[in-house]
Amino acid sequence: MDIIFEADPGMDRSITKVITHPTEKEHWVNIKEAINNTEKKIVVINAKNNRNVQIALSSITVIESKDRMCSVRVITGEVYLLNIRLKFVEDTLNSPRFVKINNQTVINTSYIKEFSSTDNARIEVILTNGSGLLTIFFKDQLIDMLFLWRIAGIAVISAGIFGVMYNALWNHFTLKPIWNILIASTFSILGGMGMIWLFSKDMFHVITPWLPGMLLLSVVLHVIAFYFYAGISSRKKAEELNKILK
Structure with missing residues (x-):
């Protein structure tokens, strides 16, 4: 079998065109596999x-x-x-x-x-x-245009969690502490996962199996933070009341 090479400047560099006799059509799959196997x-x-x-x-x-x-x-x-x-x-x-x-x-x-x-x-x-x-x-950086919108999304989620949600929960809402803790923990983890997904879907898939453990850790840390904050707040209130008595 003779092999003839021809150059076509109008053809995409990622395409290889093979021309055979119609009777050789049954061998096209084997030819394609042979060419693919030669590529690094x-x-x-x-x-x-x-x-x-x-x-x-x-x-x-x-x-x-x-x-x-x-x-x-x-x-x-x-x-x-x-x-x-x-x-x-x-x-x-x-x-x-x-x-x-x-x-x-x-x-x-x-x-x-x-x-x-x-x-x-x-x-x-x-x-x-x-x-x-x-x-x-x-x-000096190659930036995906869509990545800029993802950064904007991360900023919006961060502002919503730390600038709006925490302020509303602890300063304006009158829910019981346990509900504040559960709501804050859940939205913090969900917001964090959302930011990770926007930043890197690969990273999101890697850490998703750890979601239950992260949620539990978030609850524990929020409980510790709440009692620490509550202790400081109580001492300040006590000092203010003592000043009034004096």
């Missing part, structure tokens, strides 16, 4: 179930530093974890298509749509992953 793959961690999976290098769009590990985003939108530091990623991948654009990010140049200049002499890198994902290169 890496082992990553699925944070949802903590299992190792293999993904093709060509499917990776962005790799970002996450403490001692890296997050790996693929073309379909899924995010996995890579158990190495970013400074070792380029050597591990050993592929010219991956370029480190700053201390926190490696991008797959195959998915760069365009570069454009922005204010303050910054460069905007627009990547396409099939779902219209847009990221920007700003102050």
Whole structure:
């Protein structure tokens, strides 16, 4: 069998086109498997179930530093974890298509749509992953536009819990202390889990199994805080009343 290679500049770099005689159609599955097996793959961690999976290098769009590990985003939108530091990623991948654009990010140049200049002499890198994902290169960081809205959501939840709920429960409501403690503990944990989900869905899935223990710990800490606060408040009230008697 003769093999002929042809170049098509209009074809996407992530696509390989194979043309065969109609009678060879029954072998297409075997040909596809043979091509896929020749592509280099890496082992990553699925944070949802903590299992190792293999993904093709060509499917990776962005790799970002996450403490001692890296997050790996693929073309379909899924995010996995890579158990190495970013400074070792380029050597591990050993592929010219991956370029480190700053201390926190490696991008797959195959998915760069365009570069454009922005204010303050910054460069905007627009990547396409099939779902219209847009990221920007700003102050040496690659930022997902949606991430900015998530930060805003975290701020709203924090303000609601610490600025509104606690003040209302302990200064305005007249519920029994046990109800204040239970309400404060529950909303603190739920709000915290909501903020974690907005910040990182992978982290959310990792800590979700510990939710009952965290809720119990929250109740215990709120009980301790309540009696500590109640003791201080009682002493102040007693001192004020004694001053009145004098």
